[in-house]
Amino acid sequence: MGIIRTALIGAAVYGAVKYLTKKDMFGRSKLDEIKEKAPEWMEKARSAANDFNTKTV
Numbered sequence: 214m215g216i217i218r219t220a221l222i223g224a225a226v227y228g229a230v231k232y233l234t235k236k237d238m239f240g241r242s243k244l245d246e247i248k249e250k251a252p253e254w255m256e257k258a259r260s261a262a263n264d265f266n267t268k269t270v
Contacts, residue, residue, distance in 0.1 A: 233244045
């Protein structure tokens, strides 16, 4: 049972990496898009956390 579970998890990780690094017709991957948008998401998360902290205090 452990070998099958490990094989399935490995296949899922392989598929995810393959999907995220696959280049489109412009030479960009999904991972490139995620890296590009990450600072914006971090800023939104910080502002949401600050709003939550100020409302609870």
